[in-house]
Amino acid sequence: MKNLEGYVGFANLPNQVYRKSVKRGFEFTLMVVGESGLGKSTLINSLFLTDLYSKDYPGPSQRIKKTVQVEQSKVLIKEGGVQLTLTIVDTPGFGDAVDNSNCWQPVINYIDSKFEDFLNAESRVNRRQMPDNRVHCCLYFIAPSGHGLKPLDIEFMKRLHDKVNVIPLIAKADTLTPEECQLFKKQIMKEIQEHKIKIYEFPDTEDDEDSKLIRKIKEKMPLAVVGSNVVIEVNGRKVRGRQYPWGVAEVENGEHCDFTVLRNMLIRTHMQDLKDVTNNVHYENYRSKKLAAVTCNGVDATKNKGQLTKSPLAQMEEERREHVMKMKKMETEMEQVFEMKVKEKKQKLKDSEAELERRHEQMKKNLEAQYKELEEKRHQFEEEKANWETQQRILEQQKLDASKTMEKNKKKGKIF
Amino acid sequence: CNRNDKQYVGFATLPNQVHRKSVKKGFDFTLMVAGESGLGKSTLVNSLFLTDLYKDRKLLNAEERINQTVEITKHTVDIEEKGVKLKLTIVDTPGFGDAVNNNECWKPITDYIDQQFEQYFRDESGLNRKNILDNRVHCCLYFIPPFGHGLRPVDVEFMKALHEKVNIVPLISKADCLTPNEVKKLKDRVRDEIEHFGIKVYQFPECDSDEEEEFKQMDKELKECTPFAVIGSNTVVEARGQRVRGRLYPWGIVEVENQSHCDFVKLRNMLIRSHMHDLKDVTCDVHYENYRAHCIQEMTSKLAQDNRTDSPLPILPLPTPDVETERLIKMKDEEVQNNHH
Numbered sequence: 001m002k003n004l005e006g007y008v009g010f011a012n013l014p015n016q017v018y019r020k021s022v023k024r025g026f027e028f029t030l031m032v033v034g035e036s037g038l039g040k041s042t043l044i045n046s047l048f049l050t051d052l053y054s055k056d057y058p059g060p061s062q063r064i065k066k067t068v069q070v071e072q073s074k075v076l077i078k079e080g081g082v083q084l085t086l087t088i089v090d091t092p093g094f095g096d097a098v099d100n101s102n103c104w105q106p107v108i109n110y111i112d113s114k115f116e117d118f119l120n121a122e123s124r125v126n127r128r129q130m131p132d133n134r135v136h137c138c139l140y141f142i143a144p145s146g147h148g149l150k151p152l153d154i155e156f157m158k159r160l161h162d163k164v165n166v167i168p169l170i171a172k173a174d175t176l177t178p179e180e181c182q183l184f185k186k187q188i189m190k191e192i193q194e195h196k197i198k199i200y201e202f203p204d205t206e207d208d209e210d211s212k213l214i215r216k217i218k219e220k221m222p223l224a225v226v227g228s229n230v231v232i233e234v235n236g237r238k239v240r241g242r243q244y245p246w247g248v249a250e251v252e253n254g255e256h257c258d259f260t261v262l263r264n265m266l267i268r269t270h271m272q273d274l275k276d277v278t279n280n281v282h283y284e285n286y287r288s289k290k291l292a293a294v295t296c297n298g299v300d301a302t303k304n305k306g307q308l309t310k311s312p313l314a315q316m317e318e319e320r321r322e323h324v325m326k327m328k329k330m331e332t333e334m335e336q337v338f339e340m341k342v343k344e345k346k347q348k349l350k351d352s353e354a355e356l357e358r359r360h361e362q363m364k365k366n367l368e369a370q371y372k373e374l375e376e377k378r379h380q381f382e383e384e385k386a387n388w389e390t391q392q393r394i395l396e397q398q399k400l401d402a403s404k405t406m407e408k409n410k411k412k413g414k415i416f
Numbered sequence: 417c418n419r420n421d422k423q424y425v426g427f428a429t430l431p432n433q434v435h436r437k438s439v440k441k442g443f444d445f446t447l448m449v450a451g452e453s454g455l456g457k458s459t460l461v462n463s464l465f466l467t468d469l470y471k472d473r474k475l476l477n478a479e480e481r482i483n484q485t486v487e488i489t490k491h492t493v494d495i496e497e498k499g500v501k502l503k504l505t506i507v508d509t510p511g512f513g514d515a516v517n518n519n520e521c522w523k524p525i526t527d528y529i530d531q532q533f534e535q536y537f538r539d540e541s542g543l544n545r546k547n548i549l550d551n552r553v554h555c556c557l558y559f560i561p562p563f564g565h566g567l568r569p570v571d572v573e574f575m576k577a578l579h580e581k582v583n584i585v586p587l588i589s590k591a592d593c594l595t596p597n598e599v600k601k602l603k604d605r606v607r608d609e610i611e612h613f614g615i616k617v618y619q620f621p622e623c624d625s626d627e628e629e630e631f632k633q634m635d636k637e638l639k640e641c642t643p644f645a646v647i648g649s650n651t652v653v654e655a656r657g658q659r660v661r662g663r664l665y666p667w668g669i670v671e672v673e674n675q676s677h678c679d680f681v682k683l684r685n686m687l688i689r690s691h692m693h694d695l696k697d698v699t700c701d702v703h704y705e706n707y708r709a710h711c712i713q714e715m716t717s718k719l720a721q722d723n724r725t726d727s728p729l730p731i732l733p734l735p736t737p738d739v740e741t742e743r744l745i746k747m748k749d750e751e752v753q754n755n756h757h
Binding site for chain 1: 423424425426427428429430431432433434435437438439443445464465466495497498499500502538541542543544545546684685688689690691692693694697701705708709712713
């Protein structure tokens, strides 16, 4: 890094960016999910200080739905010269049925369709107007049972943590005492970790002060919130709160609930980061999966509305990759053929060797057999010889005996 | 519905959040300088960014330059100021306009710019877009010699070849050889010729209506001053009791940062302090989008023509190894066949 001898002036670049962003205005899409009656609409009204939901336009709770719907409302709010187009996405009917299997599917479909819209817009020739309607953050409302997460909570968060920034909230926290809240939070975080659910994580920062702040927020997760549409007077101050016979639960009182923490985090410090993570992580994941899965034809005929669903270069990239894969396949095939041939040859050699071996054995056996035969014959012959000799000897003996007897007889004068 | 809030929600901090992120991320900027040798391009760049980017540079003599073709050279330097980091890339074009026959001497330059666009187009369309490098040229300072009577044919040809690819900021270089009257005449002449030939140089965006009067006045003066007549210097001289960048002549001292001597300060303010980001935005939103649109339209029209939707034509040149592997495969195929018999 070079140090300059004077002031060049590009240190003004961030200001140029600042001005440009103010001029352009901002957009933010916030999704709220949770069962009916958990105070979602009230919380939105409290967060943005606007009556998005009023008597004339009641919140989702008031509208009874048989199936899960996904609805959006847009509002343009201005503050300090900054314009924000805020879109709130509601999911009335979520978790309200008897059988809630797949009640998350409409939500997933909605998020994916917004990603798809953006992907198409990005691939068009004319990209002047690219509105960003992707869901930047999803507030998930957990009922304050005090026990832990419900199976539905776990199912939902597991299916959505790869598609959107999930921020779990404990709703209607004014039904829990501080101790109960503490235990409940611990339990929830434990279950979140057990099920490997990836909730929105605050980015690391080098600033010491900021990291202290962030650590404090992390310790309070999940945030326990209370919302209110009503302004009450407490000790001469006008505050948003809920009037009970035993006291007033103040929405913006840090000791009563984590509402201010949520508001500061969601709006004042990390709104841009939520958008960036959506753009750089969730959207890119969606895009990679989508592009990698498209067939080599490139244009999916069933979805084609007269425009390319994938940029031609990605298509070419696809082709090139296919080509490389084909080459690789051919290479492996050829190697396989080669191996097979080598094996064959080896087998042949082995076979002929075995054959030779066998023949050798055979010949040996034959020889041995012959040898044995010969032995037998010789043995026989010897026996015969022996017999014959014995016989000869006997004959000899007999002859001798006979001659002896004749001699004897001669001597006796018997011979005339 | 459109509401104004009575209480403070807090999203007014959004621009600050953006500001912080941008500081953290750092900035990058690619500046191209083009013009004949000896017009003071390197000196001006050094003066603008207060860094010596061209140490140990070897200057070629005329003989060596006979056979030289137009090159593209890049110098990158990381500079920091008040916690803001800038990765500055200067693209130089040595050899431009130096030959006897300068026909199409801008071609290597247009090719370079197109290559950067193409690279970005590929990266943007790829699967993994985590670390895309933006090498696109954000601004081209074109140096017009002060010696002639306005634009020369090569100046006109160059600017017309590039005005739809990059933000062109024409400058009158070595303005210290012109008297104030001569400067004014030359500027008027150049402005007329630019209009006459339909050259689209970089236009300063309109001032915001909510700007202070002083700023608006400055902005107006800036616009009336174009093309800027600049002087650069690598040396520090003593003038009026201060040490300043300047040129020491027997008849006086020319101060680079003296607004009555030249428009250097105006150029610096415009280029760096107030419009650097806009130059980048115009490159991204206009020049690059034009390139991209043109590319896509070419591709789709060719696809439609050939009616072969299952194998797209490689409009952009694919690397040659594919031919090599084909040949290898053919060879191996034959080998296997031969072994079989």
